[in-house]
């Protein structure tokens with residue numbers, strides 16, 4: 001079980017620390033000990049204030065669609081799919097996709113909730129509509 | 134007090150080559166042909182060049198490959214890579230190098246065979262590892278996300294974006310060298326194949342071959358050349374992100390800063406600008422840059438372009454060569470907006486010539502709205 005402290009970043013590096021948590025079902029991001037802001041993508045420095053003391057914080061997974069696009073693809077190649085930007089409740093914004101709903105129905109401002117997709121070798125975060133808001 | 138670089142250097146030669154399709158040519162062949170034309174225009178020889186400024190999607194060390202090909206041994210060179218805005222940024226670095234005695238004759242140059250070599254955007258860009266799992270189309274999906282956000286936040290419409298493409302086409306129809314000159318209507322753009330909502334095929338720039346080159350010298354020397362010198366009045370650079378996820382606000386680009394910096398160096402305001410050349414990789418770009426450079430208020434870019442302001446006969450001539458949308462776009466378009474501004478200021482543009490322009494503004498874009506570089510050029514009248 002990875003621990004949410006700075007030494008984990010030093011040992012693994014920020015990218016590996018992020019991915020090793022995802023592999024264990026934990027969606028966590030680096031948080032600055034100085035300004036308390038979280039950031040994505042994971043780094044060794046806080047891009048908000050420039051300080052280097054960070055810890056890991058598990059995030060709620062709740063977010064809001066900041067922008068969305070449907071990439072058009074022929075049905076025989078898998079059909080249309082969604083690419084969006086989600087702003088997490090904790091502040092950071094990431095690229096992702098909304099699943100479980102037609103891409104064209106995804107709207108800016110939609111409330112979404114994260115899950116971890118394990119279909120590939122490397123897990124990644126996707127979102128579904130958050131009915132509870 | 135005026136900035137010491139304001140008016141310190143001038144462009145005395147400009148040349149294009151291979152715009153459209155340049156069969157049988159490699160990127161450096163096209164670059165060299167454009168360089169030949171620019172040198173001819175200035176009455177100079179390759180052996181006069183002692184400063185080299187270039188960027189490439191094909192050559193990892195572009196100044197080395199270019200100097201080797203041309204057979205020159207520059208004493209100063211700069212391959213700063215900020216995507217399509219690179220060549221606009223090079224104007225500042227070249228003027229600075231000239232001012233500091235690091236070189237005397239600066240060559241800023243580019244060439245690409247993107248169309249005949251395969252018809253796809255050539256890139257040496259590293260993969261963005263936190264975006265890759267979602268398979269965005271690069272770079273179009275990033276621009277689509279910005280357009281969708283602008284539509285959501287300000288009510289901008291696909292029709293207004295289409296009007297950017299229509300205005301560009303009308304300018305292209307006045308430019309015999311433009312690649313796409315067929316009749317184009319708003320409906321044609323709306324009906325074109327959707328690629329990444331809300332951006333459809335005709336919201337996207339062309340994929341062509343092409344090269345361009347300009348020659349810059351000190352203003353003292355500039356008076357001895359055959360052409361009317363075009364003076365560098367100001368350049369401002371700004372970048373706030375690399376990947377679209379890191380762009381603070383998808384409706385506001387760093388042109389907000391680059392524009393202010395360029396105007397401050399030039400000691401001018403937007404009201405002094407007679408002709409505007411913006412990097413229109415996609416129709417949303419023109420709207421964003423018009424707003425961020427202060428030609429209309431934030432959120433009003435859509436209405437501004439729909440009112441016909443930027444088309445021939447409008448209040449503000451924008452992208453008078455036909456732009457990346459209709460004239461030429463070999464991957465890194467920055468050199469072409471520079472050259473169109475130079476030709477307008479020299480009064481060489483024939484049917485598309487803006488009446489007696491004295492000040493031209495150029496805004497280069499690089500990455501995914503990532504790098505913005507604004508340059509203000511002027512004639513002797515505003516020196």
Ligand SMILES: [Zn+2]
Nearest residue numbers: 032035046049
């Ligand atoms: Zn911080």
